[in-house]
Each structure stands twice: as C-alpha cells, then as structure tokens.
Amino acid sequence: LVAPAESDRLRVVLVRTRNPLNIGAAARAMSNFGFRRLRVVNPFEVAFREARSAVGASDVLLAAEQYKSVAEAVSDCALVVGTTALWHRELRHPLLQVEEAADLIREKVRSGNAALLFGSEKVGLSNADLSHCHRVLRIPTHEAHASMNLGQAVAVCLYEIARSQPPESLEPEAQLATAEQVERFTETLFLALRLSGYVKPGSEKSTETKVRRLVHRVDTSSADMDVWLGMLRQIVWKLKAEE
Amino acid sequence: LVAPAESDRLRVVLVRTRNPLNIGAAARAMSNFGFRRLRVVNPFEVAFREARSAVGASDVLLAAEQYKSVAEAVSDCALVVGTTALWHRELRHPLLQVEEAADLIREKVRSGNAALLFGSEKVGLSNADLSHCHRVLRIPTHEAHASMNLGQAVAVCLYEIARSQPPESLEPEAQLATAEQVERFTETLFLALRLSGYVKPGSEKSTETKVRRLVHRVDTSSADMDVWLGMLRQIVWKLKAEE
Numbered sequence: 478l479v480a481p482a483e484s485d486r487l488r489v490v491l492v493r494t495r496n497p498l499n500i501g502a503a504a505r506a507m508s509n510f511g512f513r514r515l516r517v518v519n520p521f522e523v524a525f526r527e528a529r530s531a532v533g534a535s536d537v538l539l540a541a542e543q544y545k546s547v548a549e550a551v552s553d554c555a556l557v558v559g560t561t562a563l564w565h566r567e568l569r570h571p572l573l574q575v576e577e578a579a580d581l582i583r584e585k586v587r588s589g590n591a592a593l594l595f596g597s598e599k600v601g602l603s604n605a606d607l608s609h610c611h612r613v614l615r616i617p618t619h620e621a622h623a624s625m626n627l628g629q630a631v632a633v634c635l636y637e638i639a640r641s642q643p644p645e646s647l648e649p650e651a652q653l654a655t656a657e658q659v660e661r662f663t664e665t666l667f668l669a670l671r672l673s674g675y676v677k678p679g680s681e682k683s684t685e686t687k688v689r690r691l692v693h694r695v696d697t698s699s700a701d702m703d704v705w706l707g708m709l710r711q712i713v714w715k716l717k718a719e720e
Numbered sequence: 721l722v723a724p725a726e727s728d729r730l731r732v733v734l735v736r737t738r739n740p741l742n743i744g745a746a747a748r749a750m751s752n753f754g755f756r757r758l759r760v761v762n763p764f765e766v767a768f769r770e771a772r773s774a775v776g777a778s779d780v781l782l783a784a785e786q787y788k789s790v791a792e793a794v795s796d797c798a799l800v801v802g803t804t805a806l807w808h809r810e811l812r813h814p815l816l817q818v819e820e821a822a823d824l825i826r827e828k829v830r831s832g833n834a835a836l837l838f839g840s841e842k843v844g845l846s847n848a849d850l851s852h853c854h855r856v857l858r859i860p861t862h863e864a865h866a867s868m869n870l871g872q873a874v875a876v877c878l879y880e881i882a883r884s885q886p887p888e889s890l891e892p893e894a895q896l897a898t899a900e901q902v903e904r905f906t907e908t909l910f911l912a913l914r915l916s917g918y919v920k921p922g923s924e925k926s927t928e929t930k931v932r933r934l935v936h937r938v939d940t941s942s943a944d945m946d947v948w949l950g951m952l953r954q955i956v957w958k959l960k961a962e963e
Contacts, residue, residue, distance in 0.1 A: 498741075506872055508865035509805070535865075562752070575883075617883060622751035622778075625875070629749055632872035633879045636818075640860060666951075673958035675951055691947055696939055704934055708909075708918055712955060715916035719962035 486586040492518045493597040497528035502628025504538040510639040515541040516550045555589035559610035562625045578614035579637040654702035665709045672716040729829035735761045736840040740771035745871025747781040753882040758784040759793045798832035798896040802853035805868045821857035822880040851932040897945035915959040
C-alpha cells in the first residue's frame with residue numbers, strides 16, 4: 478500500500494459527473510484504498526449536493542473540493558493522468574496500461590502531486606480535458622462492452638495504484654506432512670480397507686501399492702494429516718470392535 | 721484477456737445480494753471484462769426481479785441462473801474461490817492476494833469450471849458459505865475502510881483475472897475433482913465418522929463444517945477422487961452391515 482503522505486499527493490478528479498451515486502461510489506473506493514483527496518470539476522450541482530448530504534457520506538466526500546475547470550483542479554499536480562475505457566477514440570496520447578500508469582503515479586507521488594482524471598458517465602473525458610493530461614490510461618475492457626461504470630473504473634485504478642508491488646504471497650507455507658505421517662496413514666487406510674472387505678483376497682500386494690501411490694499423490698499439511706489419521710483410527714477401531 | 725471458451729467456464733456467484741443496483745453493477749463489470757455466467761444464490765427476490773427488469777438490463781443479467789444454495793451453484797466447479805475485504809475474520813483458509821487467485825482461476829478454466837463467490841453487502845460470505853470454498857482471496861483494502869461496494873469488488877477481481885498474462889503452465893493439468901465429487905465425498909466421510917462414533921453428540925454441525933474444510937484443502941484429481949469415494953463407500957457399507 479502507498480504510504481499515507483504519498484497517497485495524499487494523489488488527487489482523484491471527477492469531471493462533470495452526473496450521478497450522485499457515482500460520486501459516492503468513487504469516494505468509497507478512495508477510502509477503501511487509502512486515498513483522500515477528491516476533487517470535482519463542474520459536477521451536476523444537484524448530484525454533488527445529494528451525494529454530500531447522503532446518509533453515511535464519507536469523510537472523503539465531505540472534504541471534496543469543487544473546481545470550475547480542469548486546469549484549476551490539476552494546477553498543483555506534476556503528473557496528470559486521464560482515463561478511458563474506449564477503443565475508438567482518436568487519441569494523440571500514447572495509451573498506458575493501468576499498471577504502467579500506476580507505476581508512474583506511485584513514482585511521482587514520492588516527491589510531488591499527481592492527478593487521476595475520470596470523465597462523465599456518458600462521454601468520458603473530452604479532448605479539451607485530455608489536453609491537460611500528460612498520459613492516458615485505458616482499462617482493458619472488451620470492445621463490445623467497453624464503457625465502465627464510473628465507480629468501478631475508479632475502484633480498478635485505485636486498486637492497481639495501492640496494490641503492493643511486487644506482490645508477495647500472504648500464504649504462509651504450510652508445513653507438509655512428513656513421510657512418516659504419510660506411511661502411518663497409508664497403513665491405517667489399508668487396514669480399514671481390509672476390515673471392510675475392500676481388499677479382494679489375493680490382491681493384497683497390488684492394492685497396497687495402489688493405495689500407497691494414491692495417498693502420495695495427495696498434498697496435505699502436517700496438521701491436516703493428523704486430523705485425517707485420527708478419523709481413520711476411529712473408523713478402524715469401530716470396524717474391529719464389530720468384527 | 722481470457723479466451724471466450726475459457727471465460728465462460730468462470731461462474732460469478734452472488735450470494736444473498738440485497739440491492740438490485742449491485743446485481744446490475746456486477747453484471748456490467750462482467751460484460752466489461754468478457755465474462756457471461758452469472759449465478760445468484762437466494763437473492764432478495766424483489767431485488768433480483770428489479771435488476772432484471774431494469775431498462776438496459778444486460779444479456780448477462782437476463783441469462784443469470786438462480787440457485788437455492790451455494791452447494792448447488794458451485795456443483796459443476798472444480799475450483800471455488802470466496803472473496804473478502806475484511807481483516808479481522810477468523811479464517812481457516814489461507815488468504816490469497818487477488819492476483820494469486822486470478823492465476824489459479826485462469827489456470828483452472830483451461831480445463832474445468834471455476835466459481836468466484838461474493839457475499840451479501842452487509843456481512844459478506846458466511847462461514848457456511850466459505851466452507852464450500854477451496855480458497856479465499858482478500859482485496860487489499862485499508863483496515864479502517866475495509867468493506868468494499870459489491871459492484872466495485874466484482875470489477876476489481878474480474879479486471880485482475882482478465883488482465884494478466886495466462887501463466888505458462890506447460891503440462892495439461894489432470895482434471896481436478898469437481899465440487900460435486902468433493903461434496904459427495906464429504907457427505908460419505910461424515911457418514912462414516914458418525915457410524916464410527918467419531919462425531920460427538922451435539923457437535924454434528926461443527927464437525928461437518930470442519931470436515932468440509934478439511935476435504936476442500938485437499939487437491940485431488942477427479943479420477944483419484946472416484947477411487948477415494950469407492951473406498952469410503954465400502955467402509956460405510958461395512959460399518960452399516962455391522963450396526
């Protein structure tokens with residue numbers, strides 16, 4: 478995750494947003510991923526008022542700053558990145574993948590401010606808006622359904638920026654079952670199979686080999702193997718008791 | 721992007737969703753990233769009807785399949801991945817990062833079906849829901865604002881699955897056991913445990929959950945699972961015969 482001082486150097490800028498739910502959704506995604514500086518440019522006035530007065534409006538939304546132009550909204554930013562999900566736009570800008578743009582932004586906010594611009598629900602960012610951008614990122618949507626919901630687009634971009642880099646596994650390597658545990662399990666299983674009549678007379682050797690191979694193909698943690706063995710022992714006990 | 725035949729092997733499963741807007745948003749994100757198989761489990765009925773009858777309801781939404789239980793909704797899936805944005809949950813599952821889960825899913829859908837589960841807006845997936853999951857992914861939100869909007873969570877996960885390169889796994893993987901096979905094995909194992917006295921009176925529910933989790937942590941091929949089930953059935957038969 479991006480350090481707090483750095484994440485406060487990213488401004489999320491919503492340009493001419495119409496729907497109050499989308500402004501709220503953008504603010505929520507910002508809170509989720511640790512960003513706080515929301516700026517709105519010429520929002521549909523009613524939408525912005527509604528979003529701010531909604532029950533549970535977030536701190537991010539309440540602290541949002543309103544601007545009359547993109548130029549003003551990005552004036553303190555050394556890097557301005559526009560967003561698009563469209564395919565057919567004539568863009569003078571080289572299109573970046575989201576992760577490339579995220580790298581640029583993370584680097585920039587170490588020393589200065591950056592802005593990430595999202596256009597209106599209907600038409601996205603205009604050419605005039607884009608003229609304020611140093612770079613444009615494209616979210617890789619399918620051509621037939623290219624246009625994303627605004628709140629979802631914000632979430633995807635901020636997820637990518639906040640995502641720790643490089644990804645490290647959260648999964649602690651579970652200690653695998655030892656060969657000794659596996660062998661004990663195999664023997665107990667074979668005993669259960671004999672007691673239950675699974676093993677046909679004369680096929681003891683081949684069945685045992687088959688069972689051993691089967692058990693060895695299973696990857697299990699040492700802790701889980703103890704549980705399996707405990708279960709099997711109880712079953713064997715019962716099968717013996719009733720013999 | 722994931723090839724069409726493969727993307728159709730991913731089922732997005734929404735469990736007990738309350739808000740029709742969220743069902744619509746999930747469907748939209750699916751269209752954006754090229755996924756089409758939406759399943760809903762016990763949605764708030766009115767919500768589901770509203771979402772489907774909304775103007776502009778997508779093909780994905782109109783083709784959504786409705787289920788009465790998580791078990792049914794994932795029965796044809798060999799990999800079931802749950803989602804959470806929470807920090808403090810006591811999870812027995814190892815938590816995966818989104819990109820790790822995405823790798824697993826992309827690999828899985830080359831030969832079988834996978835399911836990605838999202839819980840209700842208020843409480844997410846329950847422990848019972850999670851007991852059907854092989855793995856759980858956590859979207860890396862900030863602790864103070866951990867809970868994501870459902871539609872945004874779906875967008876982030878599907879973006880990640882559609883985004884990255886397919887992992888170059890060279891050998892065609894053995895077909896993994898389906899959720900249905902795993903469920904049948906779990907039920908048979910539980911029966912054997914009851915018959916053998918392993919299950920203490922009054923602990924049926926908790927033991928069943930424990931057993932289901934244990935079985936889900938095991939990676940087994942479909943062919944091997946058949947052998948395991950055959951063994952277990954013989955044991956159950958014997959335990960019953962001697963009762």
